[in-house]
Amino acid sequence: xxxxxxxxxxxxxxxxxxxxxxxxxxxxxxxxxxxxxxxxxxxxxxxxxxxxxxxxxxxxxxxxxxxxxxxxxxxxxxxxxxxxxxxxxxxxxxxxxxxxxxxxxxxxxxxxxxxxxxxxxxxxxxxxxxxxxxxxxxxxxxxxxxxxxxxxxxxxxxxxxxxxxxxxxxxxxxxxxxxxxxxxxx
Numbered sequence: 001x002x003x004x005x006x007x008x009x010x011x012x013x014x015x016x017x018x019x020x021x022x023x024x025x026x027x028x029x030x031x032x033x034x035x036x037x038x039x040x041x042x043x044x045x046x047x048x049x050x051x052x053x054x055x056x057x058x059x060x061x062x063x064x065x066x067x068x069x070x071x072x073x074x075x076x077x078x079x080x081x082x083x084x085x086x087x088x089x090x091x092x093x094x095x096x097x098x099x100x101x102x103x104x105x106x107x108x109x110x111x112x113x114x115x116x117x118x119x120x121x122x123x124x125x126x127x128x129x130x131x132x133x134x135x136x137x138x139x140x141x142x143x144x145x146x147x148x149x150x151x152x153x154x155x156x157x158x159x160x161x162x163x164x165x166x167x168x169x170x171x172x173x174x175x176x177x178x179x180x181x182x183x184x185x186x
Contacts, residue, residue: 001034002027040091049088049099051079057099059090070099078103 005025013020043049048060056067078085086102119133128143157175160168 001030005029038091038093040089043088043090045085045088051085059099082106 005027008025010023010025010029011020043059050058052058052067055069057070058065058067083103083105086104088099088101090097090099092098117133119131122130122132124130124143126143127140128146129139129141131139153175157172160172160175
């Protein structure tokens with residue numbers, strides 16, 4: 001934010017002399033403080049978080065390390081030594097804090113020779129999905145049509161909300177059901 005504000009200085013013209021002035025903006029120009037809707041942080045194992053032998057989680061915070069008793073169901077199956085923990089994501093949702101821990105496991109009965117076809121799929125924004133296989137075939141599923149449809153719904157919703165009449169509110173109610181069905185189909 002600081003960089004963006006410095007790149008766009010405040011410019012104004014003196015009405016009496018017609019002379020232009022520039023003022024470099026800083027964080028004091030903000031009307032209200034920056035707040036994040038969904039605070040989250042990525043934590044590195046054994047640096048930012050660790051699992052203690054007492055069964056507690058030790059998490060690094062700005063005020064120092066804290067120890068918490070996790071509330072989990074079925075987590076003990078990952079503590080038998082065959083799973084390897086990695087990155088953890090701490091996030092707040094609906095007033096509660098959640099810790100998502102990534103875990104990997106070596107599978108011994110997997111035979112690489114029996115694999116006939118490998119396909120990699122990448123989800124994105126501009127292209128909904130990009131897929132690639134070992135034979136070099138690439139397929140892009142363009143998201144432009146869906147983005148246009150979403151923009152249409154967004155514009156229609158904005159005009160109906162600006163109207164504010166009883167019939168507009170009724171139409172918005174119908175529209176939300178249809179839009180949610182359409183989004184889930186995508």
